Amino acid sequence: MTIYLDIVLIENLIINYILLMSTGIISKTKLNYLSLLISSTVGSIYSVIDYVANIDMFFSFFIKIIISYIMIIISFPKIKLKKAIKVLMYFYLVSFTFRWNIIYVIIFN
Numbered sequence: 001m002t003i004y005l006d007i008v009l010i011e012n013l014i015i016n017y018i019l020l021m022s023t024g025i026i027s028k029t030k031l032n033y034l035s036l037l038i039s040s041t042v043g044s045i046y047s048v049i050d051y052v053a054n055i056d057m058f059f060s061f062f063i064k065i066i067i068s069y070i071m072i073i074i075s076f077p078k079i080k081l082k083k084a085i086k087v088l089m090y091f092y093l094v095s096f097t098f099r100w101n102i103i104y105v106i107i108f109n
Contacts, residue, residue: 005052008051012043014040015098016039016044019091019098020036020039020040020075020091023091027083029087030076030078032076035075039072040071042070042071043071069088072087072091
């Protein structure tokens with residue numbers, strides 16, 4: 001199976017942007033679209049590294065949490081730690097909901 005890294009990068013960029021924008025809307029945090037784009041790019045680059053590199057460090061749960069937190073801090077730079085953790089929880093909630101909706105559509109169509 002052939003995996004095109006540019007497609008992986010673009011798809012993840014779009015999905016990350018949608019997830020971060022949805023997180024901002026749900027958490028009622030002010031949105032800065034350039035910050036969302038930069039944060040989405042960071043997440044996309046991580047996903048490409050995840051595909052290409054065979055480094056165990058990048059697959060650990062702790063690193064994934066750190067990358068997610070970095071994405072939240074980049075997306076919403078003016079929030080404090082307590083609000084950032086709450087927004088991070090919203091981000092995971094939106095991500096899991098989005099993922100399960102896609103799985104539902106794939107299985108039941």
